[in-house]
Amino acid sequence: MSAIKLTIDGQEIEVAPGTTILEAARQLGIDIPTFCHDPELPPNGACRICVVEVEKARALVASCVAPVGPDMVVHTESERGVKARKNNLSLMLANHPLDCITCEKTGECKLQDYCYRYGVASTEFEGEVKNLPYDDTNEFFLRDMNKCILCGICVGKDQLVVGAGAIDFSKRGFTTNVSPGFEDPIEESSCVFCGMCIDNCPVGALIPKYVTGKGRPWQTESVPAVCPYCSLGCNINLHVKDNEVIGVSPVMESPVNRGHLCVQGKFGWDFVHSGDRVTAPMVKTNGVFVEVSWEEALDYIVDNIKEIQSRYGADALMGLSSPKISNEESYLFQKLVRSLGTNNVDSYSKHCHASAVDGMMDAFGNAATTNSINEVAATGAVLVIGSNPAESHPILDYRVREAARNGAELIIATPDTIGLVDVSTAYLPLKEGTEVALLNAMANVIISEGLHDQDFVDKRTEGFAELKKAVDQYSPAYAAGITGLGEEEIRSAARAYASAEKAVIVSDACAGEYIGGADFVRALANLAMLTGNVGKEATGVYVPYGENNLQGMTDMGVLPNIATGYQHLKEKAVRDKFSKAWGVEISETPGMTVAEAFAGGKNTSIKAMYIMGENPVTCGGGSPEVVDYLNNLEFLVVQDIFMTETAALADVVLPQAAFAEKLGTYTNTERRVQLSQPALEPPGEVFPDWAVLVELAEWLGFEWDYAGPEEIFEEIASLTPDYSGISYQRLAEEGLQWPCPDADHPGTKFLHEEEFSRGKGLLSAVAYKPEALPVKGGHAAVSTTGAYPVCQCLSESLSKRSVIKAFKQAALSGS
Amino acid sequence: MSSEAEVAAVNQDIDLSQVDSIIEPYLGRKEMVIPILQKVQEHFGYLPRPAMEHVSRRMRIPLSRLYGVTTFYAQFKLKPRGRNIIRVCKGTACHIQGSPKISERIEEILDVESGDTTEDLRFTLEEVACIGCCALAPVIMINDDPHGRLTPDKVKDILESYE
Numbered sequence: 001m002s003a004i005k006l007t008i009d010g011q012e013i014e015v016a017p018g019t020t021i022l023e024a025a026r027q028l029g030i031d032i033p034t035f036c037h038d039p040e041l042p043p044n045g046a047c048r049i050c051v052v053e054v055e056k057a058r059a060l061v062a063s064c065v066a067p068v069g070p071d072m073v074v075h076t077e078s079e080r081g082v083k084a085r086k087n088n089l090s091l092m093l094a095n096h097p098l099d100c101i102t103c104e105k106t107g108e109c110k111l112q113d114y115c116y117r118y119g120v121a122s123t124e125f126e127g128e129v130k131n132l133p134y135d136d137t138n139e140f141f142l143r144d145m146n147k148c149i150l151c152g153i154c155v156g157k158d159q160l161v162v163g164a165g166a167i168d169f170s171k172r173g174f175t176t177n178v179s180p181g182f183e184d185p186i187e188e189s190s191c192v193f194c195g196m197c198i199d200n201c202p203v204g205a206l207i208p209k210y211v212t213g214k215g216r217p218w219q220t221e222s223v224p225a226v227c228p229y230c231s232l233g234c235n236i237n238l239h240v241k242d243n244e245v246i247g248v249s250p251v252m253e254s255p256v257n258r259g260h261l262c263v264q265g266k267f268g269w270d271f272v273h274s275g276d277r278v279t280a281p282m283v284k285t286n287g288v289f290v291e292v293s294w295e296e297a298l299d300y301i302v303d304n305i306k307e308i309q310s311r312y313g314a315d316a317l318m319g320l321s322s323p324k325i326s327n328e329e330s331y332l333f334q335k336l337v338r339s340l341g342t343n344n345v346d347s348y349s350k351h352c353h354a355s356a357v358d359g360m361m362d363a364f365g366n367a368a369t370t371n372s373i374n375e376v377a378a379t380g381a382v383l384v385i386g387s388n389p390a391e392s393h394p395i396l397d398y399r400v401r402e403a404a405r406n407g408a409e410l411i412i413a414t415p416d417t418i419g420l421v422d423v424s425t426a427y428l429p430l431k432e433g434t435e436v437a438l439l440n441a442m443a444n445v446i447i448s449e450g451l452h453d454q455d456f457v458d459k460r461t462e463g464f465a466e467l468k469k470a471v472d473q474y475s476p477a478y479a480a481g482i483t484g485l486g487e488e489e490i491r492s493a494a495r496a497y498a499s500a501e502k503a504v505i506v507s508d509a510c511a512g513e514y515i516g517g518a519d520f521v522r523a524l525a526n527l528a529m530l531t532g533n534v535g536k537e538a539t540g541v542y543v544p545y546g547e548n549n550l551q552g553m554t555d556m557g558v559l560p561n562i563a564t565g566y567q568h569l570k571e572k573a574v575r576d577k578f579s580k581a582w583g584v585e586i587s588e589t590p591g592m593t594v595a596e597a598f599a600g601g602k603n604t605s606i607k608a609m610y611i612m613g614e615n616p617v618t619c620g621g622g623s624p625e626v627v628d629y630l631n632n633l634e635f636l637v638v639q640d641i642f643m644t645e646t647a648a649l650a651d652v653v654l655p656q657a658a659f660a661e662k663l664g665t666y667t668n669t670e671r672r673v674q675l676s677q678p679a680l681e682p683p684g685e686v687f688p689d690w691a692v693l694v695e696l697a698e699w700l701g702f703e704w705d706y707a708g709p710e711e712i713f714e715e716i717a718s719l720t721p722d723y724s725g726i727s728y729q730r731l732a733e734e735g736l737q738w739p740c741p742d743a744d745h746p747g748t749k750f751l752h753e754e755e756f757s758r759g760k761g762l763l764s765a766v767a768y769k770p771e772a773l774p775v776k777g778g779h780a781a782v783s784t785t786g787a788y789p790v791c792q793c794l795s796e797s798l799s800k801r802s803v804i805k806a807f808k809q810a811a812l813s814g815s
Numbered sequence: 816m817s818s819e820a821e822v823a824a825v826n827q828d829i830d831l832s833q834v835d836s837i838i839e840p841y842l843g844r845k846e847m848v849i850p851i852l853q854k855v856q857e858h859f860g861y862l863p864r865p866a867m868e869h870v871s872r873r874m875r876i877p878l879s880r881l882y883g884v885t886t887f888y889a890q891f892k893l894k895p896r897g898r899n900i901i902r903v904c905k906g907t908a909c910h911i912q913g914s915p916k917i918s919e920r921i922e923e924i925l926d927v928e929s930g931d932t933t934e935d936l937r938f939t940l941e942e943v944a945c946i947g948c949c950a951l952a953p954v955i956m957i958n959d960d961p962h963g964r965l966t967p968d969k970v971k972d973i974l975e976s977y978e
Contacts, residue, residue: 110961165877171886181871182864182893191876422875 006072021063021074022050027125032076033085033114035149035202040258041156047089051116053073053078060084073560074788086118088389093123095130096203105204107217111149132361134179137185140193140209140267145177146259147205154178154197154206161260161392163401164351165418166191187207192528194394195266199259208247210270217243223679224251226666228324228659229264232256232373233547233735235669236265238660238679245269245660245679255734256672257372262394273682276642278655279684289643289653294685298699301652304635305340305700308608314341315589318597318606321347321558326664327673328712329689330549330556331564331706333612336697339584343560343569344606348616351595352549356509356543359521363529364541364751365758368551370528371540371750372670372737377402379538381409381500383493383527386435386511387518388418393508393544397815400506413438426493430483435511435535437768438490439523441479444471445494446530452498453532460756461529463763468598470765482768498531502538509543515659519766527762535752544669552667555723556716560591565720581719583703598629608635612689613656618646639689663686663709665731667738671748673726674735829865833858840872845876852885861892895930897939899977902956906945912952913966918942920967921955924974938975 008025015024020043023030035047045065052063055073060081075081081584092111115121135143150169155178158167166189170179180189198206203565220239227234235254241249248269281297282289283505285400292300294642308316319337321330323785337345350357356471359369359708363371376382376399388399398419398540404410413428415437421427430438446452447468457464476487483490497503505524525534533539545551567574575586587623593615597606609630616626629647630636647653655764661682668674683690687695690709697704706712710728724742737747751757816971837854851870856862862885871878885891900960903909918929921940932939946954948958952962962973 159877159880165879168877168879169882169887170879170883179882181867181880182884183882189879483909 002070004068004070006070006074008066008074009076015068017067019068021052021054021061021066021068021072025052025063025067025074025076025407028496032063033110033117033766036109036151036153038153038200039158041153041160044152044156049085049786051084052082052601053081068558077247082118084433085114086120089115089118089120090123091125091148093120094125094127096128096149096329097144098122101284101528102192103147103204104207104211105201109421110202110206128174137187138191138293140263140516141185141198142197142207142209142212143207144207145179147203148178149203149205150176150178153200153202156296157196157200157664158191161398161401162192162194162394163422164190164192164194164395165422170562178323186698190397191392192390194261195249195263196260196350199261201309208267211239211268213249214244214246220246222249223660223677223762224675225660225679226548226668226674226676227261228266228548229268230393231548231550231669232393232547233666233672233674234261235674235735236261236264238269242678243680244273256668256670256674257395260372260395262801263620271641272658274642275798276655276765277683277686278643278647278695279686280655281685282653284651286341294687294695296602297652297654298696300698301637302699304409304651305608308635309340312605312607313764314587315344315592315609316594316605317342318344318346318609320594320609320611320614320616321553322543322555323347323550324613324659325350325549325553326662326666326676326709327549327552327556327716328664328709329612329693330553331716332557332690332693332697334557334563335700336693336700337610338578339582339588339697339702340700341585341587342374343587343589345558345591346560346594346597347553347558347592348611348614349619350554351593353545353550353702355517356511356521358424359518359525360541360765361758361764362544363522363525364534364756366751366756367542367554368671368751369540369542369669370534370752371538372672373540373543374748375397375540376506376542377406379403379408379500379502379504381411381497381503382506383411383413383503384418384420384438384506385413385495385524386421387506387508388414388416389506389508390419392510392546396506396542396544403504409500411496413493415626426489426496428483428489428493430485433770434483434768435476435520436523437479437482437765438485438487439488439527440471440474440519440766440768441483442494443467443523443526443530444474444479445476445491446498447471447524448528449495450493452530455522456532457530458530460535461761462764463765466765466799467526467530467740467763469766470769473583474768482770501627502536503528503531504538504540504542505532506542509545511543512806519764522766525761526763526766528765534761535750535754535756537750538771540750548668549666549668551671552665552673555720560593562721564716567720581715598626601625602632604629604632607633608637610637610639611646611650612639613641615640615644617649623653639684639692651703654692655684657682657686657688661686662690664688664711665728668735671734671751672739673723673738673740674733675728675731829859829863832867833970834866834869835873835910838870840884842873844941848874848884849888850949852881852891856891861895863895864893864957879896894932896935897936897937899957901928901940901974902943902946903940904944904946904954904956905951906948906949906952908952909945909954914953915954917955917968917970920970921974924971939943 004017006013011028013024020369022032034048035049036044036629043065045062051060052061052074054739113730130146132145155168158164166180167178168180170177198208207501218240221239225236225238225514227236233259235251237249238245240501246268250257250259263775280291281294283292283300317340321333334345381401401423410424411426412424413430415432476490479490480487481663507529528534528541562570563569563578569575576810579586628764637649638647639654639656640647641656660679663678665673665675694706719728721737725745727735738749843850867881871881892897926940927933927940929940929942948954948955953965954961954963
């Protein structure tokens with residue numbers, strides 16, 4: 001259809017048919033007021049503040065719902081339109097408390113702004129006003145429904161975007177309200193406290209508690225940062241006043257979270273200001289930690305490292321880094337360990353994801369989630385299995401819901417009835433741990449009914465014959481017996497996934513931990529490759545990691561035998577490249593994994609460990625073996641923001657800066673490298689980790705000279721082909737997804753387009769193993785998809801110093 | 816016993832298997848929520864909260880949404896209703912003939928406000944816009960019986976004739 005030409009306020013514009021007058025006006029930079037309009041919600045047209053005058057039209061039209069017409073002439077600020085708006089505002093003021101002097105929303109209240117714009121100082125209508133009680137029941141925010149103007153945006157975000165279903169319009173006429181069912185307190189509703197109602201409320205009806213009395217919007221600085229919790233890496237703005245974060249808002253134009261957040265990003269940052277922070281280096285003397293100067297601490301560390309190095313050799317040293325610290329810091333950490341002459345560098349927490357990593361590596365040659373987070377919304381079918389994204393990666397859950405709203409088939413195969421079942425087209429409540437049997441049966445149906453993409457299978461993959469043979473026995477009838485599902489359910493799920501033009505599988509890297517490990521992920525990859533659903537936009541296999549920078553940490557070579565960008569150190573050329581760049585000799589001896597090291601028990605060859613921002617004691621489930629192992633070491637340095645269970649065992653504890661206190665980049669699970677700005681001065685004697693590592697390296701005799709994180713990043717880019725086109729200058733504009741080989745490369749939205757990282761994708765014969773369920777100590781372990789919000793064990797150490805603690809405990813107790 | 820405690824006590828005895836058999840034919844059809852709620856109300860005489868929560872769980876419709884629907888439409892009642900329903904006509908003719916005084920007297924005798932039910936569940940008092948027999952103004956209906964040409968002093972005897 002051809003474009004439609006119209007005139008708005010004397011300016012001509014051509015837009016696509018179906019465009020609303022409001023959208024057309026916005027394209028011209030004309031600001032029409034709105035209250036109830038939100039671009040991602042269905043058009044509402046309720047508040048009438050956006051009315052405009054259209055020549056030849058009898059009445060004023062609501063521009064947010066009225067489509068443009070050919071040769072339309074629109075006046076957005078005509079006398080008649082403005083009069084209607086003033087009347088509208090006056091009616092709103094008639095039933096709105098005018099306590100703007102103390103209202104927290106002052107300065108960013110749309111009602112206030114429009115009254116100012118149109119000179120509406122008071123109401124001309126006197127009458128009954130609402131007198132509703134405050135809802136002050138929860139930890140996070142206040143609800144004052146007397147201020148609500150009933151725009152309905154909070155209801156839309158809650159019901160459609162998030163799917164929490166906590167609030168809706170209730171009653172009617174003058175008593176219409178937005179409330180939980182039976183007007184229960186919000187605390188007792190199904191609210192998940194994502195805070196998106198607050199972020200989008202045009203008035204002061206919803207106010208986060210932390211902000212109360214702390215400062216006006218124009219007094220605070222807004223600092224762009226990356227959320228420190230899960231691996232989606234949402235973009236947030238930290239609102240800072242007097243070296244204190246007093247609030248967080250989502251970045252509305254973010255390519256990752258598009259203005260969305262979850263409870264962690266919105267409310268989980270208060271640990272930064274916790275009184276429990278470690279604020280100075282400490283050395284354990286006679287079993288008691290004593291605060292010392294940095295010089296004393298570094299001196300003590302260097303003496304011990306050198307002593308152990310000379311007595312046992314460099315391979316007696318090991319460094320464990322954290323998926324919570326920045327790329328620059330991860331890079332320096334492994335550089336420091338390798339400069340000492342050993343490849344013993346790893347991370348404890350990444351081992352929960354080891355099975356998923358193995359499965360993805362085997363199938364595709366790259367462990368990363370294949371496609372970008374937002375592509376999910378544009379797909380034709382979604383299979384959710386081994387995951388409840390609402391709990392592990394809420395923004396991904398929102399995207400799955402968006403796909404369903406856009407008409408995608410949504411197949412949920414989880415033992416628990418997760419929230420997404422509400423909007424699913426098929427729900428397969430399979431028995432715990434039988435996922436592989438279901439996936440094999442789906443492959444069986446797809447192959448036997450000829451629904452697979454033969455062309456893709458022939459050209460892009462290998463192993464089809466073996467797979468075909470292996471899934472032959474997994475008839476729907478056979479799998480039905482294992483999974484407890486109906487045969488027809490299995491068949492129609494397979495057909496729905498395979499028949500969609502584009503289809504996505506959403507799982508979780510943690511799933512490999514409890515569902516038969518790597519075979520589960522291989523079976524996911526099989527389905528995707530069989531149907532040609534990988535290497536194209538809006539397709540792929542999503543196994544997002546837990547922690548915010550797990551992708552970046554492994555990209556940076558915090559792996560025993562692999563340097564940055566997965567360059568393998570068994571290759572002499574790679575060792576030579578890094579030896580030359582760093583001016584040290586990279587050891588040929590393969591490094592130990594953390595599992596190998598801890599398996600050594602009392603006879604471990606590791607004598608000294610430097611643990612940066614990790615808490616193996618709780619991460620390892622508080623096992624006494626881990627505590628014994630760490631106690632058995634001759635020398636243990638722990639660097640953390642809190643005195644964790646692991647830090648308590650250390651000889652030296654160094655303070656660590658929190659994410660809000662340092663500049664650096666983080667790489668999310670869609671390989672997007674993002675810049676996070678410092679918002680605060682760190683407390684006490686705390687310095688960013690990169691600065692501590694540089695100092696320590698110098699004390700150890702290495703000549704490191706970095707002015708700051710940007711120079712460190714330049715070094716990373718120069719040594720890492722996938723990162724070589726990325727720079728701070730480019731990142732200041734927007735995050736970039738690797739591979740990004742040169743400065744003009746736009747980044748890579750999805751992987752495996754031309755060929756797989758391993759060449760041909762590998763279809764694997766995998767078998768359902770009932771014994772895959774871990775059974776230990778006589779107790780049968782039952783695996784489920786249920787994780788409580790903030791499942792990552794490292795986040796635990798953050799969130800238990802946060803208001804989120806109360807929320808998590810409530811979630812755990814099932815209330 | 817307070818009215819809320821009364822509701823809670825009544826709610827304890829809700830037999831959810833009845834709700835299940837009402838829902839069964841409609842499972843997966845969220846658009847049928849109004850007929851479902853109507854049938855549940857027909858069964859219990861009102862919409863007990865446990866029954867609403869059960870509909871919410873089985874139909875996978877948020878409770879907030881069900882509450883929105885049931886508080887929007889006047890036909891839905893969230894509180895138990897009395898054995899006898901008093902409808903006081905608030906039409907123009909009745910108003911002129913003194914219906915406010917009739918309402919006042921009923922409220923006084925039963926100690927109940929319009930829209931509510933007596934604690935012994937004997938009466939529910941409601942107001943209606945017009946009963947349609949203005950010649951009898953002021954008029955009330957109790958169940959299906961009209962009582963016309965009322966004066967406040969006639970009210971007590973009429974109420975006493977209902978158990």
